[in-house]
Amino acid sequence: MHSTKTKQKAQPTIFVIFGGTGDLNSRKLAPAIYNLFLEKSLPADFAVIGTGRTKLSDEEFRKSLYEGINEFSRRGKTDKKDWEQFCGHIHYQIADLLKESSYAELKKNIEQLQAEWAQEAQVIYYLAVAPNFFPVIARNIAQHQLAENSDNSRIVIEKPFGHDLESARELNALLGELFEEKQIYRIDHYLGKETVQNIMAFRFANSMFEPLWNRNYIEHVQISVTERLGVGDRGGYYEGSGALRDMVQNHLLQLLCLVAMETPTNFGAEEIRNRKVDVLHAMRRFSAEEVRMNTVRGQYGQGWIEGKEVPGYRDETGVDPESNTETFAAVKFFIDNWRWQGIPFYVRTGKRLHQTASTITIQFKDVPHFIFPPETTETWQQNRLIISIQPEMSIRMQLQAKRPGLEMVLNTVDMVFDYKGTYTVEAPEAYETLLLDTMDGDQTLFMRADQVEAAWDLLMPILHAWESKRSLSFPNYSADSWGPEVAEALIARDGFHWFTLPVNNKK
Incomplete structure (x- = not known):
């Protein structure tokens, strides 16, 4: 960076x-x-x-x-x-x-x-x-x-850097014997994306956000990375991986760390990586019962996308016809520290879903005292900050404003920072950024050994629980849906719902 x-x-x-x-x-x-x-x-x-x-x-x-x-x-x-x-x-x-x-x-x-x-x-x-x-x-x-x-x-x-905590530790130990840490670049291409890098600029270069960036003003956070594609010809690889290993352990936890980290004292690589590791250490580890209450797994069945029939996961090349591998994962995480205590972070990812999109949504708490009469607020919605990573690159703030007219009627308006509308320069691809950083010897956007291990340590109870008990409901969602119904229940229990951006998406 x-x-x-x-x-x-x-x-x-x-x-x-x-x-x-x-x-x-x-x-x-x-x-x-x-x-x-x-x-x-x-x-x-x-x-x-x-x-x-x-x-x-x-x-x-x-x-x-x-x-x-x-x-x-x-x-x-x-x-x-x-x-x-x-x-x-x-x-x-x-x-x-x-x-x-x-x-x-x-x-x-x-x-x-x-x-x-x-x-x-x-x-x-x-x-x-x-x-x-x-x-x-x-x-x-x-x-x-x-x-x-x-x-x-x-x-x-x-990636994948290791298959579980033990193999990640072994690989780190081997690399640590052979090279110095400053020579090792564990790459996660998600961190090279322009909008992802902008999370830090947005948070730490603007005085208006940081005072609100905590449990007093934020109600919950959602991180959603969804794909329309199935596993394609990667069925053999995916069978040994699954959505939790393939996406949550790296991409989604990296995004969560950027949203939740404390303010670094400087822009040095080690200082930023220290703050990200702090988040992973503060995240609540689940007991077997808590895994059941706070996680959802799914596997896609056959369905139709754009008028074409697509196979279910178990019918893909290289996949066990009775596979227990998840192609969808949703987890409700908690960060046990002063800034975030009690605030849920919902993450979800899956294949063969309705839309290819990566978004982070921060929902702010409702106003403390409601002064408007009920008829003015039919479409009332709490303030949200939505960071869209793909397919569009934008940061939008959703606010309440008065609709034009003689009567006082409120509706939601968007204040949008859109890359294409703001800059004429085309954003570089993530790999361009990361290769240039590698040449510069800048490890800010790369994972350190302890960060990789902390991420695996967090997910091991979920992996153990899922692998030790087969899911009897697979496949439990059809292609071109938003995933299993229980994923809605996971977030609905807390009075929330999954947010989606209206995106024209053909991928």
Whole structure:
């Protein structure tokens, strides 16, 4: 989260992408690096080394990335002249991640580039591979002294970081033995999104909000990340994961920490990460009975979306026909500290829901004394602050105002800060922000070891309860719905309902 955009950095940089032929590189990483190149945010001397088991020449690898960038870059199709300047920086190395010879060859390639540049480069090792490869790659990077200079080398680890608390601790312990914490970048792309970063600006750069940001004025908070898509071809992976691991443990808890954290004393990475960890430590751990009362799980059945029949989760490729894996999760969390005591934080996420959207809604308490006659307030609604992360990027404040006319009639109006309406500059993709931060050595938007473990520790009682007792109601919601009915009951018991923004959504 750089304080100033650095243009054309001096120090040469090498991106080593393990899993270079994979989907993540094609869809996200290569387009992000290309856009950073166009923004002149890369040094004059840089290289991208993609590794994979497929036999490809440099030219064939460049062609595959070219197709990915044309399809997935926010800028659309590449300019021929720009591409010709960029593609010469791309290299491919056939590599078997389990063989030591591959790492020896990688070292030789890195040294060769540095010799050409006559300067030591900073090297970013990006592990865009399945989690079971994380330990073997990390060990080999260390063993072959590919990251000896801790100031000039970084290792980027994609989620999922561990499968539970025990495996996360093991992975943290291994990485801690091999590297310094300042070299380890545990990436959560959600934190790179512009609106997410704006939560801190909104809270801590405006004196009007912070005095209200507590249990005295806020009634409850909702964090909702919903998807229209099903699991698609990720059924095999999802079977071992589920909504709680896939979304709540990282994305949703990260958003919750940003909303709930105490004011940091400065904008330093460690100070901000300390405040986020404080939130996770203050969150109430559930007993088995509390899991039953405060959580809901669901699994989608078949249904219709835009006139097309879609299969239920158990009929997806790679999924057990009697699967107990949840594709929907809703949890009512509490933060036991002075600021938030007693205020519920509701989070929900799910697949095959009615809308693809990510929103945070803060509902303020009602006015303490109602002075208006009942007939003036047919559409009365408490004040809300709605932060929309996708598909639109906006922050809206919902207030009561008088409707024009001779009579006193109140209705809800929106004060909206809309990115598209306010700025002509296109917002960067999350991966552009996060890769640039990695180059800058700025870990503000990345998770620290203790933060990952605290998040797992919080969720373990829920995971144990769900895994030890099969759900007899699965599938319990149809495609294109808002999830299981019991999710409505979870929030309705407290007199609230789930909020949705009217969004025209075709995803």
